[in-house]
Amino acid sequence: MNDYTIKAYCFNDNARIYACRSTDLVEKARQLHGMWPTSCAALGRFLTASAMMSLMYKAGEHLTFKIDGGGPVGEMIVEASYGVVKGSIHNPEVFMQYNDGHLAVGRAVGVNGSLYVTKDLHLKNAFTSIADLQTGEIGDDFTYYFAASEQTPSAVGVGVLINPDNSCKAAGGFILQILPGCPAEVLDKIEERLKSIKSISEMIDKGMSPEEVISEITEGDYRILDTNPIEYRCDCSKERFGRGLQSLGLKELDEIIEQDGKAEIMCHFCKKKYNFSKEELIKLRKELALIQQETE
Ligand SMILES: [Zn+2]
Structure with a gap:
């Protein structure tokens, strides 16, 4: 089975649900970052929630998420655009x-901080x-975010299970959002369903597809709107890091050229390394000087 997200209306169209399998996506992140189990569960849950939320926006619209809770994992950043x-x-x-053997994600992330969501919607x-x-x-934190910042009552479940060899065994999530005008008895029913279901990572681990997860939560009361692949992919390039070097300014570039005579930059998202020779740095400096002359 591949990673994908299903979007559906449910509970007689009184709610909307996104559900996904993200096992491969989280495993790719684990391999790139060399993550240990609790770090992997924390970033994996964060990536999973962000991937689903990015599908609430159009292709080309870009979301950046940041969590810094003061715990041992430190700051986590996720960039998401339409499932990527x-x-x-x-x-x-x-x-x-x-003590019960579960990964201590909340303790590792910490609670002394915030979830930041930056939306670049081409406005x-x-x-x-x-x-x-x-x-x-993470799930609770997104639930609160939707209620507090977007005034959308939601329930968010995200989970990651790790194998004894530290690889990702199963990962997935759901975001259930109540639509305006939802009757009280339907709300009660939704609450009762959410209490009675197994954890999302257990459902994915049992081999359930996102459709089956939605069917389980809604007792079959849903209609699918959309299916979208989700994946971990970095779109970095030497050109982009070149522009990053130029953004340091002429003075800083001169210092790098004179003192180091080269630059090595590593992408934080995919760990790929980019090397700039002295000649390449001088070329970047020339380009920058020209741009600055033109805009003066
Ligand atoms: Zn990269």
Whole structure:
């Protein structure tokens, strides 16, 4: 089975649900970052929620998510655009468990901070919404974000299971959103269903597809609107890092050229390394000087 997200209306069209399998996506992130189990579960849940949320926007619209809860994993950043995600984590080597053996994601992420969501929707300016972290378990934090920042009552479940060899065993998630005008008895029913279901990672681990997850949550009361692949992919390039070097300014570039005579830059999202020779740096400097002359 591949990773994908299903979007559906459910509970007699009184709610909307996104459900996904993200096992391959999380495993790719684990391999790129060399993550230990708790770091992998934290970033994996974050990537999964972000991938689903990015499908609430159009292709070409770009979301950047940041969580910094003060815990041992440190800052995590995810960039997402229509189901394609990439992420970074400050400390990939965290392994902490609760007494019951579950990975201690909330403790590793921490709660002394916020979830930041920056939307670049090709309007004049990108804008950022901020919501306080609730438990650091990621699902709860997104649930609170939707309620507080988007006034959309939601339930978010995200989960990652890790194999004994540290690879990702199963990962997935759902976002259920209540639509305006939902009757009270339907709300009660939704709450009751959410209490009775197994965790999302268990469902994915059992081999359930996103459609089957939705069917389980809604007891078959849904109609599918959309199916979208989701994946971890980095779109970095030497050209883009060249522009990054130019953004340092002429003075800084001169210093690098004179003192180091070269530059090596590593992408935080895919760990690919880009080397710039002295000649390439001088060329970038020349281009920048020309641009600055033109705009003067
Ligand atoms: Zn990259």
